[in-house]
Amino acid sequence: MSAGLLFLVLAILAVAGYLSGRWRAAAGGDTRALHSRTTYHGLAVALAALLAGIVTFVLLNLLATVAPEIGSRFVAIASIALALAAFVAVWARITPAFRARNLVETIVLGLLLLAATVAIFTTAAIVLSLVFSTARFFGQYSWSEFFFGTVWSPAFQGVSRLGMLPLLWGTLYVSAIALAVAVPIGLFTAIFLTQYASPRFRRAAKPAIEILAGIPTIVYGLFALVTVGPILRDWFAQPTGLGSSSASVMTAGLVMGIMLIPFVSSLSDDIITAVPRAMREGSLGLGATQSETIRRVIIPAALPGIVGAVLLAASRAIGETMIVVLGAGAAAQLSLNPFEAMTTITVKIVSQLTGDTDFNSPETLVAFALGITLFVLTLGMNVLALYIVRRYREQYE
C-alpha cells in the first residue's frame, strides 16, 4: 500500500470523523445543552483520528530505519488501525457534557507548539547535516591546523594547507567595510524618511530603496566586477600605490554595503517609527531642534532595536556569497590593505563543494567544517544581539 493512499484514507477518515462527530453531537436535539458547539465535536474526532494516524506513521517509519523487518504494509495498516481506534474512542465519548472544545484546543495548542519547534528541528537538521562530514574532515586533517593555520592553499598535488584564519579575516574585513557603509547610510536614510521627509516623498522613496533589497545578489556581484572594481582601482588604489587589483576587499565591501542599505534602513525605519510620538513631542515641546530630538531622544530609545538590526545586517554580510565571489577575488590571505584581493568563508564553501576535487578528500570535506564554523559564528552573534536587546529592554520598560 503506497503512502499516498494511506494519507488519502486518513484524510477520508478525518472528514468522516468531522461529519459524524457533528451529527452525533447534534443528535440529542437541543444543541444549546451541549458544553461545546457541534463543530468542536466534529473537529475533535477528526483531529484525533488524523493525529493518531500520522504519529503512528512517523514513529513506525523511524523505527523501521533501525528495524528493517517492519514493512511498509505493516506501517500502513497499523497507522490506519490506530487512527480508527482514536476515531471510535472520541466518537463514543460524545455526550452533551463532553468537553470537545477543550480537547480540540489542547490538540491545537500541541500543534502550535509543534510549529514553534520547527525552528529547533531545522537547526538540528543543519547541525546534523554538517557534523558527520566535519568529523570525517577532522579525521583526515588536524583541527588545530584548521582553526589556527594562517595559510590556505588546497592543492591537487602535494600537501594542502587548509588554515581557516585567512578566510575568517577576509570575512570579517569585508563585513566590517560593508557595515561601515551600510550602517550610517541606512540609518540616516531611515532618519530622513521618518523624521524629515514629506509623506509623499516617503511613500515614493521608501519602496524604491526597498527594491535594492530585492535585487538578487548575483546582480550586485556583476556590478562590483564590472563597475565598482575598475573605478576603485583607477581612482584610488593605483594613484595611492596601494594595489593594482580591481577585485578587492574594498570593492566587495562597498557593494555589499549598498546591498545592506535597505536592510538597515527598513529595520531602523520600523524601529524609529515605533518610538512613541509622545517622546518626540516631549522633546520638541522643550524647544529641542529636530536633530537634537533625533540624536538625544529617538536614537537612544530605538538603540536596542537598531543594534539588533545592525547585528542582523552583520550576519547577512558574513553569510553573503555571490558579491564576494565576483568582487573580492579568491585569494586567501591575511593582509591589512583593503585594496588587495581576499576571500571569505562562504566563497570557499561553494567553491570547495562545487569543485572537481575528490569528494572524499579533505579539500572537499573542509567545506563542511567551514560551514559549521560559519553557523557557530552567526549563532554567537545572534545570542549576543538577543542579549543586548533584552538588557536594554529591561532597563527601559
Place this chain on the structure above:
Amino acid sequence: MTDATFVPAALDPERRAALTRRRYAAEKRFRLYGVGAIGVSIAALVLLLVSVLGGGLPAFTQTFVRAQIYLDPAVLDPSGTRDPDGIRKVLTFAYAPLIKRSLETATAELQPTVPGITPALLAGMVSDGAPAQLRNYVIANPDSIGETVEFEFLANGRIDQYVKGNITRESSAGDARLDPAQLDAADRLLEAGVMELRFNPAFITNPDASENRPEAAGLGVALIGSAYMMLIVLVLSLPIGVAASIYLEEFAAKSWLTDVIEVNISNLAAVPSIVFGILGLAFFINFMNLPMSAPIVGGLVLTLMTLPTIIIATRAALKSVPPSIKEAALGVGASKMQAIFHHVLPLAMPGILTGTIIGLAQALGETAPLLLIGMVAFVKDFPAGLPDGLFDPATALPVQVYNFTQRADPAFVERASGAIIVLLVFLVAMNTVAIVLRQKLERTW
C-alpha cells in the same frame, strides 16, 4: 548661594544667539546627511536599474528569418512509404542540409549578390534549432514531404546581436563564429524583408536551450519552477509560521524551551543561505530521498529560510493588536484560543500578509542554496501539472540568471539581464502588493 545678581552666562543674548546659530547649523548638517544618504541609496538603485534595463530589454526581441524549404522525399522518407516510424528514424542531422540547400537558392536570387557568402556561412545564420523545428513539422505533417513550405526560423545568436546593434562590424572583427559576409547578407536580408527583428514572447515561454542556441533560450521552465516553489513556500510557511507565532506570542510561558526557540528563530534568520543549501542536500535529498532538481526540495529549503521572516513579522503584527481586544473577547466568555483565532488573528492579518509577501519575495530571489540541490541544471521539458510537477525537474529564475551568466556565448549576457528584468518585475509586483496592503490596512490603535 543666595546671590540674586548671579546671571547665568547662557542668558547673555549674544552667546545665546551664537548658540542658536550653532544649533541650527548642526540641524542643517544633520539634515544634509539624511539627504546625502538617500541620494546615495537612490543613485545606487538608478545605476543598477539602468545597467540591468539597458542590457536586458533587447532580450525581449529576436531576429527571425523566413525561408522556403523544399522537403526532399529522398532525404526525409527514404523508404517512400510515408510510414511515421520511418520518418521518425530520420534525425535532425539530415534536415540541416535541406536548410542549407534552400538558403543557397534564396541567396542566389538576392540582387545584387553578396560577395564571399557560401552555403555553409548562410546556414550558419539560422539557429541550430532550425532542423528540429523542421523535423517536428514533418512528423506532424507527413503529407507535406515533397512540397516546398515556408518556414520562419530564429536567426543565429550572433546575427541577432548584430541586428540589435550589440555587436558591430568593428567589434566582431576576428570573431571566428561570424564572417563579414554573413553581416553583408544579413543587411541584404533585412532590406528584402526576409529577416526582421520583432517582439519575441518565446523568451518568456520557451524552455532553456543549450549553449549553441542562445537565441532559443527562454525562461518558461524557470518561471514554472519558481512558481511551484513559491506555492510550496506559501502553503507551508504561512500556516506553520502563523502557528508558531501564535504559540510564542500568546501561549508560551517564559521557559528554557521558549528561550531556545526564540534564539533558534532569530538565528535561522541569520544563517547564511548556503548552509540551508547544505541542509537541503544532506537532509531532503540524501536522507529523505527526494528527487534532485525538483521544486519540492527547493520549496522546502526556501520554506525553512522564509519561516523566520514570517514568524518575526507575524509576532510583530500580533503584538500590535492591543490586549484590550483579546480581553474584551475573554470578557464575554470566549476561550483564549477563540479570542485569538476570532479576534486577534484577523486583526493581525494585514501585518502577517505583508510579512509573508516580503518573505516570499526574498525566497524568490535566492540563489545560493539552490546551487547545491541540483537546481542549476539544464532542463528542457516542462514539469507536469500539480501536484506531480512538484517532483519533476525544474530550475528557478535566479538560478537561470546565474546559469546564463556562466555560459561562453556572449549572447547569453543579454538573456541574463532579460531574466533579471523578469525577476525584478515579479519582485516589484510583490513588494507593491505588500506596500499597498500595508497602507490600505494599516491601523493605528
Place this chain on the structure above:
Amino acid sequence: MTLADQQLRYRPMDAVAPALAERPQAAEKVRARDVSVFYGEKQALFGVDLDIPRNKVTALIGPSGCCKSTFLRCINRMNDTIPTARVTGSIILDDVDIYSPAIDVVELRARVGMVFQKPNPFPKSIFENVAYGPRIHGMTRSKPELEQLVQGSLRRAGLWNEVKDRLHEPGTGLSGGQQQRLCIARAIATRPEVLLMDEPCSALDPIATAVIEELIDELRQNFTIVIVTHSMQQAARVSQQTAFFHLGKLIEHGETPDIFSNPREKQTEDYITGKIG
C-alpha cells in the same frame, strides 16, 4: 530660597524684542487673534480670539473633540509637527507674533513649555530627563550649575524628596504621577514663560491629581499657565480664567467663578450642567 528657585523666577530677555523688559508689561501674556486650524481640507478650529493673562491659570474646557488641545498646541506651534496641519490668524506672545516668519520655533518652545496628556519621560535617567532642556539650550556653564538647576526644578515640581536618592535610575521606572511631575520638572527646567498643560491629570489617580493641582497653583507665581482639562471641577479648582470651546469654536471666556456661576451662553450652561459633553 535657593539659587535654582531664583533662576526659575528670572526671565531672559526676548531675543526678538530685547527692549521688551523695559516696557511696562501688559496684563495679557498671550493674545490669540482669529486663530483657525485646518487639517488638510478640514477646518478644525474657527477664528478663536482669546487673551491669556500673565501669571494666572487659564483653563480650556469643552467636550471631547472640541479642539481645545488643538488650540493649546498652537501656542507653542506644536501643530507644526503635523504635516497636514495649517494655522491662520495670529498669536501674540508679549509683543511678538509667534507665527511671523522671523520667529525661531526652537526658541519659542523654550519660552512656551509643554506638559502632555500622558507622562512621556525619555528613556533616560531622571537626572538626564530634567537636564535635557538646559543642555540643549546651553543654559548652564558648569556641571554644578546644571545640578543646581535640576535640583531646583525637581523641587519646584515637588518630586525632589522622592527621587533624590535615585537620580540616575530610568525615569520610566517611576509611578504615573511621579512621571508626570518629572515631565513638569523637565518643562520648567528650561524656565519657560508660559507652561501649556494638555490634560496633565487624565492618566492619573485622584491622589496624584491632587498633588499636581497643588503644584499648578504654586507654579502660577512664576509662570503663565494654560491647562486643557476635561474635568470642570479641576478647572474650577485650579484656574482663574476659563475658556469654553465647543465644536472648534470659542463659545465664551472669562473669570472662572463667573463662567461657572452664571455662564452667558446657553451651550456653556448646558455643558457645565452636564447636558452636553
Place this chain on the structure above:
Amino acid sequence: MKTLSSTVAALALAASLPALAAAQSRGQIQIAGSSTVLPYASIAAEAFGENFDFPTPVVASGGSSAGLQQFCAGVGLDTVDIANASRPIRESEIETCAANGVKDIIEVRIGYDGIVFASKTDGPGFTAFTPAQWYQALAAEVVRDGALVPNRARTWAEVDPSLPAAPILAFVPGTKHGTREVFEEKVILQGCEDAGALAAIAALKGGDEDAATDACVKLRTDGASVDIDGDYTETLARIQSDPNGIGVFGLAFYENNTNVLKVATMSGVTPSTGTIASGEYPVSRPLFFYLKKAHIGEVPGLKEFAEFFVSDAVAGPDGPLAAYGLVSDPELAATQARLANEETLDPAS
C-alpha cells in the same frame, strides 16, 4: 475556526509530502557533475530530446566532485544515472561507490578540453609562450644562485626578453577546478622541468622528488597570479577590466569569444581542435561521463542517450559538440564499442 482547520490541513500536507515523493517514478535521465562537461551534455541532451521519444535528460551542474558524490550515493531511481567529470574517477570514489552498492560503472570518454592562454585583443602582444616562461613568471619560489628565493619578476620581459614588458598578471583557475590540475601538471611542472629547476630543487631538497614537485607547482600569492574560483566568464571580465592580464581558458570558451580574446601559442603550437586531437598542443584534458550499468533498462532511454552522446553525428569532428569547442576523441570508435558492450570499470584497477 476556518483558520484553524486550514492550519491543520497544511500540517497534514507537510507530513505527507515525503510519502507522496516515494510514490513518484521518474521518466527522464538524470545527470549531474562537472560544469565543464555541462555545455556538451546539454547540447547532447537537447539533440537527444529532439530526435527521440524519450524526455530530454536533465543535466545538473555542481562540479565533478558533487556529481560523483550523487552518483555514488547508491543505486535506484532516486539517484542520478550519469555523472559528468572533467577528470577520471578516483580510487577512493570507486570504493565509496562500491560501498553504497554502485558496483558496475561504465566510463565514457567524450573527448578533450583544450586549455588555452588568451589575453585581450588590444592588450600587450602575448603571442607565444613556453611552459618554462610560465613557470618562471608564476612560481612562488625560483632557484637563483643555488638557493630557492621568492620570485620577484614584475614583468614578462624580466622572465624572457622576447615577451612584452607588461606586468605579470595571470588569471588562473582556482584550486577547485580540474583545469588547475592540468595547468599545474602540463604547464608549470613541465616548465619547471624544462627550465631545469626541477632537478635543481630536487638537489637542494636532498633528492626528494616529491618535495621538488610540490615546490615547483606552488604559485605566487603576491597578486601576480590570481586564482579565479568562478568560471571563464569571470576570467574574461577580469581581463576586460585589467588589459594587462592573461587568462587560462577552455578552448570552447575562447572560440566563442574570439572577437575580444587573442590566443597565444604554447611551445609554438596554436591551439585548435586539430592540434589538440593530434597531440601537438600539449595542454588538454579528457572529459568523461560515468554511467550506472544497473540503471540501464530501468531508466528509459539511458543507453540510447549514452550511445547518442558519443555517436559520430554528435561527438564526431563535424558534430555539434565539436562545433562548440570539444576536441573530438580520435579513438571515439573504441569508446562506442566499449559502451555498446557495457564494459564496466574493473573495481580492482
